[in-house]
Amino acid sequence: MAGNTFGKVLQVTTWGESHGPALGAVIDGCPPGISLSSEDIQADMDRRRPGKGGPAASPRKEPDIVEILSGTYEGVTTGTPISLVIYNKDAHSKSYDHLQNIFRPGHGDITYLKKYGIRDHRGGGRASARETAARVAAGAVARKILAGSGIKVVAYTIALGGIEAQARNLSDITQNALFCPDNAAAARMEERIIQVREQKDSLGGIVEILASGCPAGLGEPVFDKLDGELARALMSIGAVKGVEIGTGFKAAALTGSQNNDPITPAGFASNNSGGILAGISNGDDIIARVAVKPIPSIAMEQDTVDLDNKPVKIKVGGRHDISAIPRIIPVCEAMVCLTLADHLLRQKTIIHNP
Amino acid sequence: MAGNTFGKVLQVTTWGESHGPALGAVIDGCPPGISLSSEDIQADMDRRRPGKGGPAASPRKEPDIVEILSGTYEGVTTGTPISLVIYNKDAHSKSYDHLQNIFRPGHGDITYLKKYGIRDHRGGGRASARETAARVAAGAVARKILAGSGIKVVAYTIALGGIEAQARNLSDITQNALFCPDNAAAARMEERIIQVREQKDSLGGIVEILASGCPAGLGEPVFDKLDGELARALMSIGAVKGVEIGTGFKAAALTGSQNNDPITPAGFASNNSGGILAGISNGDDIIARVAVKPIPSIAMEQDTVDLDNKPVKIKVGGRHDISAIPRIIPVCEAMVCLTLADHLLRQKTIIHNP
């Protein structure tokens, strides 16, 4: 209830602070009999870890090696909880000393203090994006569960700093540092990043997530509809300020005859629904998009207050990305994998064997 | 886990089908000592009930009288579960006979059948928007809890059929049938509705929800962040396809210096965050917007298939609204009230008394 557990059948509890000794996740409810090793997890970790992301990247160097401390026997899951741990190696807590008494604009410094009456200011503590390392580790386990049912999840950048991808060439994604399905747009995005870094500012963008191979029937009306669950999962990522499914906000200006997907013997004739009808997957591709706000930590001078509510100027130095994109890409994938795997297992309880 | 319960401390379980004998909600976790009568609930019910909504409205006539069957004694809540029931009075099940073997495009007919292997086709069964009557009844109880802490929630139409409100005159909201804070825009929206009804089509729109008076500290990182919880709550409403907080999708094209809200001794200098930082309320107004898709039930002919996957033409007659707006307005308010009241109670467990 305190908010650090996600899912109902596949339940993931994460823990850890940016500058504490370690971060981790406990995964309860993973079915037995799935082969699982650290290597299965590392590929996703490597896409998220500090230093990745081309020109947008922080220089913090974390190897982000995941250790599996329980839940497997001879490389196979046993049905008992899987404990994953990632030790922090390169935290520079001293560089946060000057922030101990100041609230950074756009950050959770002020709200954590108001909520808990105490906060670990070092690197943002629990509110740091570093927390998502544990999500990605757990998401990799969910991805293995989904793979057994033929479900694939991929996310990619469709806008950054106001520059929009004009194409969805999925083969382009691995060909540029921003995981953009439009190499030409990616090149312009990279230029924009370099420009904004010089301005000591930061950028936001839009990520699209595509889940293919998902069977019809996932999602639990009326409150645990699949689109609602995806919205919560994605909005729980720090930088995300909006989520839409299928046509999303554009649907608000369409008529019913434009927005409805006609049904044919060969399937749906279009996919405005984003693969979800009445909160239940319909067998089509599931498509979601998230709005990612610009990184609030900027080197430009800003107005804020200190613990005594006195006005002060602040420049947030440290080792920060210019944009949460692209490192947020594997995090978005992880949250969608966790949501779908949870609902895949939940759907097992529905099936009636007469 | 089957999806019909919302909330963790204030837990609402809804039940009922569009054409069953009744719908209702059980509210567990409501604090004792709150005065509560049917009249407290009826005002919200009346804004949502069929026949309301001006030119957009269905002619189905439901008085939607709410009976309180438990949980109060001499007009005051006792801390035991509050059972609310609304008997259906005007269901015309026969008018759905021809839909028994056909899937309506844009509806949950096909996904309910694929998920459960059986469905109550009459009026959409559980997938009907009529289900939201129980949400509004429960939301009225949550609204009373919030009122005790000085929190107010109001929703209003800011776009319909592509026409956007140009103002936020909250006093206008009660002056037009569409609950729009811009009377002039409302007049044009109404014209658009009349036009589209003649075309046998339907319309979508955008609703904004404003919660004022909310204390800092609500929301439970990292997975039950307040914005994530609001996103799930709102996206769980059938017609909603997108949710954004504060600047939302527009933030994707801003820089950090544009999007960050400077902090001053008098409070935040702007409210791009929508009142939520790192998933925790910051004391400012909470602002969310939802994209409402056009009603899928249209009288225009559409392509679909029957239970044998044979192609058929369909015209959905019945008694349908042209737009989910404005009847969705009190539903949006209800979901935000339920979310905030739940988190208001959850926050009580955090406070440490040394």
Add this chain to the structure above:
Amino acid sequence: MAGNTFGKVLQVTTWGESHGPALGAVIDGCPPGISLSSEDIQADMDRRRPGKGGPAASPRKEPDIVEILSGTYEGVTTGTPISLVIYNKDAHSKSYDHLQNIFRPGHGDITYLKKYGIRDHRGGGRASARETAARVAAGAVARKILAGSGIKVVAYTIALGGIEAQARNLSDITQNALFCPDNAAAARMEERIIQVREQKDSLGGIVEILASGCPAGLGEPVFDKLDGELARALMSIGAVKGVEIGTGFKAAALTGSQNNDPITPAGFASNNSGGILAGISNGDDIIARVAVKPIPSIAMEQDTVDLDNKPVKIKVGGRHDISAIPRIIPVCEAMVCLTLADHLLRQKTIIHNP
């Protein structure tokens, strides 16, 4: 979280006060495709309802007719929540007027007031044993789920007022008013009841519950072990003060070689474990016993205090049973049915299909 919901996949929420308009239950998570009618539920209700139970019975007359308000279509469950309601017909609230300011010894009057700061004193309000009517109604639905897997649950009286059954003749159970598997002991128990009624006192006893046909594999270590879940389910019945599984408290005085059940190719050679090993069913009969305290409402004069903490004498008249046995029998069965059905569905999520 407020305590009125039981189960994780099969989730039952009950509501209602002894002297309110009605009581009921909402069952979420019942698989679709199960035939269900009021008649299926009524048989269990009739064993529990007031007026039953031979010489031990209260004269309150409640027909306890259960109405199904949602969740079925043409007599078959649809996977949506099942709402059950039982209207109260014979509440005599006036007869409780003199108890409004007095705490009855052995009752929840004092603890409800201390917990909630308010209480519905009429007939015990929510703390009344009448609350179990909703449990029995919901349990009947669980019993149907279990029947589909060949699982049967039966409870019976093995001690009452210090008189112990000397046999387990299950065929005797339906031949005496106390549901005792030893007709001779039952006759002596009835005599004891008559004697104690004259003394204006009441009696306790022991009920044994036997679940047969249960597959191996039910129960979720380490905290949701099947024996722990049964213990909670049974101890949540008002009058129950102890629960034991298999050999139970007697095992405390045995050695390992006496208590271990040898395993043979034909199965376990004995059943001291009560069908549960390490919290998981082993395929053998599941056996539990509960200690039922004497009814605290007695006509004999007792010492207590009023709301002002002044000493007063009290005689609890009203229409009370002399013993919770036998009416508690179907309640015990209901709680075991609900527990097993929940775990039967939970186990579906464990099975790995490679």
Add this chain to the structure above:
Amino acid sequence: MAGNTFGKVLQVTTWGESHGPALGAVIDGCPPGISLSSEDIQADMDRRRPGKGGPAASPRKEPDIVEILSGTYEGVTTGTPISLVIYNKDAHSKSYDHLQNIFRPGHGDITYLKKYGIRDHRGGGRASARETAARVAAGAVARKILAGSGIKVVAYTIALGGIEAQARNLSDITQNALFCPDNAAAARMEERIIQVREQKDSLGGIVEILASGCPAGLGEPVFDKLDGELARALMSIGAVKGVEIGTGFKAAALTGSQNNDPITPAGFASNNSGGILAGISNGDDIIARVAVKPIPSIAMEQDTVDLDNKPVKIKVGGRHDISAIPRIIPVCEAMVCLTLADHLLRQKTIIHNP
């Protein structure tokens, strides 16, 4: 839902196998502002760890040092999840090689395999009593929460191998290796242990748990009553086969006038209820007792089967205790501490501030 999480507000998730690299617990929902160090936890750990327990003890040597990996800052809890880890140091997995294909009588070997289709046989895997090390670590945190409200929990041995304590001299508890409140009985219990070890057999017993200083009002009717929650908590300990509250099973043979606790201006005149009325604490001492079965691992020859269901003889060597008592004592305390702390926090959500 997979069973490894305990509690609703104070949520503890444990993980780890007897012969895996480590065990641990994540505690979510601990209020901020509580001073907490490894030393606070170690005292409880030391009472439970292998090698303790006098003549009943296993020779396995585990230092059981607990590391705090998150959730505190400068020695004070921050409200974020507390991760505790205990590395295994002295697992002798090879000594279990001969058990890989054999089911030990009285153990979960057979049920784990039937449930999950796979098992880690080394030292019992997750079903090992070693799992309780994580419970004791988490329980020590709960104990600190309770201490802030003046609540104390102590457990002690009242029977072992059929020998019963004749007194409740709490000062005796720390004076004998069995934590028995009757030094004379403890001496005879120790003799009995030595005798039974020579017979290659094992012993059970009874533990009583006393919680003093508990305020009235804890417990959530109707399904999360405090006695029900305690019953589940205690029965979830591997060796426990029965739980009773207050007079417990003895109440079954009493009359109402004998069992009711009269209420006087100075409080309850007796405590047959064990401090709980209608599932809510009444302010009196809370008293529970658990039946502990004899350790199933005995050196005496027993009948069992192998994975092919062929009959085999088995002698369970290894390094086993003769009785789960006294090492189960801190585990019982931990489970009661966790239950009470969870309900202490839950009660905060009930209080209505008008």
